[in-house]
Amino acid sequence: MSLDFSFIWTAFVSLLTAVPTTLKITAVSVLCGFAIGTAIALCRMYRVPVLHRIAAAYVTVIRGTPMLTHLLILYFAIPLIVDGLAERFDWPIRSAQIPMIGFAYLSFSITAGAYLSEVVRSGLLAVSKGQMEAAHAVGMTTPQALRRIVFPQAFAAALPNLTNSVIGMLHGSTLAFTVSVVDINAQAEIVATTNWKFFEAYLAAALLFWGMTVLIERLSALLERRVTRYSRGGVA
Known part of the structure; x- marks a missing residue:
């Protein structure tokens, strides 16, 4: 079998039309999932009556079942x-x-919420309890302390895991083709059917995903350097 490099380039160019769809799915799921995950993490950490048990059950069920299963259940339900x-x-x-x-x-978004809740919770647990006590000592309320003191430090601690979650959702977005959404993988299959060169088409898709993953890693590294500058003075 000979590799058709010219078709790899042709497929790569064609796949670029599906990049916005893939990025939109990733962005929406991560942003909504982060909001859900933050609420879930706070409910569990502060043991909100009734809600913390529901939150724990939600995390257990979603993390214990495949992402594709969630999509198909909702698609039919x-x-x-x-x-x-x-x-x-x-x-x-x-x-x-x-x-x-x-x-x-x-x-x-529902899937990301369960996974990101653990990312957020690990970040919050990484912040010393003394930070909250000090904030209360100077007259801050708990919401003010969380917003001004705890969350910024928790975000810095959770950023590597958050980056992994973003990359995971980017790759997981390929499952959207099962409900007829034309993402990068679906576009690769469409392109390949023109001359049955599926290997070249999927290789082009792999290269495109690899490039986006590297870009996310580079942006995360830049952001990590910026958000951790405050800790250079020894703040725990």
């Missing part, structure tokens, strides 16, 4: 729920109006 409610209450909306990428946004 949401239309049943939406159409059922619409028929019962005579609503104008139907599941057919939901864009396919919406299922990916929702599913991946």
Whole structure:
């Protein structure tokens, strides 16, 4: 078998059209997941009545089941729920109006929330309890102390794990093709069907993902150097 380098380049250029979709799925899932994860982590750390048990169960169930399973469950469950409610209450909306990428946004955000909750929790636990006590001593409320003192330090401690989660969601976004979302992998398959050169097409996809991963790592390294500058004076 001879490798067609010219087609690898052709496929690579064609795959660039799918990059915005992949990046949107990754960005939405990470941002929404980070918000969910922060809320979950705080509920568990401060043992909010009832909620902390629900939060723990959510993390256990989501982390204990595959990402693809979450997507397929929502893909089949949401239309049943939406159409059922619409028929019962005579609503104008139907599941057919939901864009396919919406299922990916929702599913991946839920998945990211469980994993990022542990990232956030590990970052918060890395901050000395004395920081919160000192903040209270100078008259700060707990929300003020969290926002001004604890969260910045926790973010710095959690950044390496957060970067790994972002990369993981970038790679996991390839599952979106199972619900007919044209991401990079789906575009690679479309391109390959023109002359059945699947190896070259998927190799081009691998190179593109590798390039985006390296870029995320470089940006993370720059951000890590900036957010950890405050600790050079010995702040624990």
